[in-house]
Amino acid sequence: MTDAPDPLRIAAPALAAAVVAWLTRLRVERRLAARTLEAYDRDARQWLSFLAGHLGGAPDLADHAGLRTADVRAFLARRRADGAGSRTIARQLAALRSFAGYLEREHGLNAAPIRAVQAPRLKPSLPRPLSVVDARRVTEEAGEDAAEPWIAARDAAVAMLLYGAGLRIGEALAITATDVAGDTSVLRVTGKGGKVRLVPLLPAVRASLDDYRHRLPFRPGAGEPLFRGARGGPLSPRIVQRSLARLRGALGLPDTATPHALRHSFATHLLSAGGDLRTIQELLGHASLSTTQLYTAVDADRLIDVHRRAHPLGGEAAVADTAASVRRMNAG
Template structure:
């Protein structure tokens, strides 16, 4: 984890925090985005403590952290506009840091454990309709001027909907993954370095093959599969920007995002009788409860159809 930011803490706490971040990366193997969020959240916490304690905090200042101190931090973050999900994640990072220090005999994590996280509103995933998802995944409505870039975008979107990949998983593929896609399956490394096998439909493999044919850059085994305009690894922001353009061109709702294609993958499988456990494995969810949210999506859609169609509704 990069330490390019100035940390408001004494050297002993800076070192302990760096050791904690290293353990999250090397031992717990947390996803890169989660690590970045924990680094940012704890950095903001230490900046708050600098004002709260009247100076840069050290290990002695957080050794007996009280719930009141943490509540003051959460209140300050809320005043800055942070929502319940952000506050909950921030509290989770602080708890993790304090538990790490407690195991080393440097702090007491009981105060953080006694504090309840802010309750985030429960929202259901918002998938696209099957027709709209097919239009997006086929590349319809693209405005890319260069054919190879249009083919690249279509291949990425086809993988998101056809195989249920996260955008980071799709953009993390290498040239060595092309033969596997031709054979109809793909090994994907997801969150927490969890490996799963996902199917690759013939239409998805064809989209990747068309991109490979048009791509002006060599797609070596160890090189990124999806390239930016200058040949570097394609960044998620490029696909997200392209999706915003397609929303306008295809008259799609604002909820039509790259991640909505993954939601659509799960919801449409479930609606066609897919087994919930199988969908859990395909999505790479650690817990079945995470996958079960799609049953609520499917039920709400059925009720919506019922209310519109039933003569007595």
């Protein structure tokens, strides 16, 4: 049985080289996340494979210049038939638009046919945070099954950063020894797109980090990741995910209790305690406030309570109407 041919080898050299140059620009200049780049690379290869069959031969730049909107829709329909969901389809269309824009700038090709294709409408998925009690249990018991005390301290420190500071797992694992050197209550975090933000560290989070640093048997260089695997290499996100999967099994938590759910819990619990959206947006590193606003739909109980206590026309009937409206909003 022979392996399937590489789509970049199926395409004519000029088009294959353009794909490589486009991905390189996304990585170097736009600093897209590694997972996004991997997804865009897969999308481009699937696109080239489709074109080879659709056009009956190796696609070239000239073929790309002659594409119609119907050709792009045929590709998306094929992906849908193969089982791709709406979010995958939307991401693949975004990748094609980005590539078409690159070809337009660098090779003068018309990107209008691809831009004309509408992406599927997506219903925003609401975050699924843990309760305050369950989030505390995770941070208190993370690493309990670890074979070494320093690994237990490591897992606890990572959980603390996710829930206590609202970091993404990639942001936490990218922290270097320099980032946490000295007695500081603020952490410098590099987020998506290379954007840097300052995140305050609660005393409990700082104490957990310090405990891990003191127990760590390795000495990472100044610019190297602080969190290490059992053999001393950089800690993999999969290790963190597997560790939390074992913990949620032991604690009887749902499958939605993932590392990212701890970040969701951080934001939701801040909002419940009266935190304003702009501050939470800054802490999370969201580029748009609309992303942070998803948490207002999660915290429906707080909206009802504020409405009841603050509105001059408050009363049981008003509260009931508000509750019904919020539930319809969350359901729809």
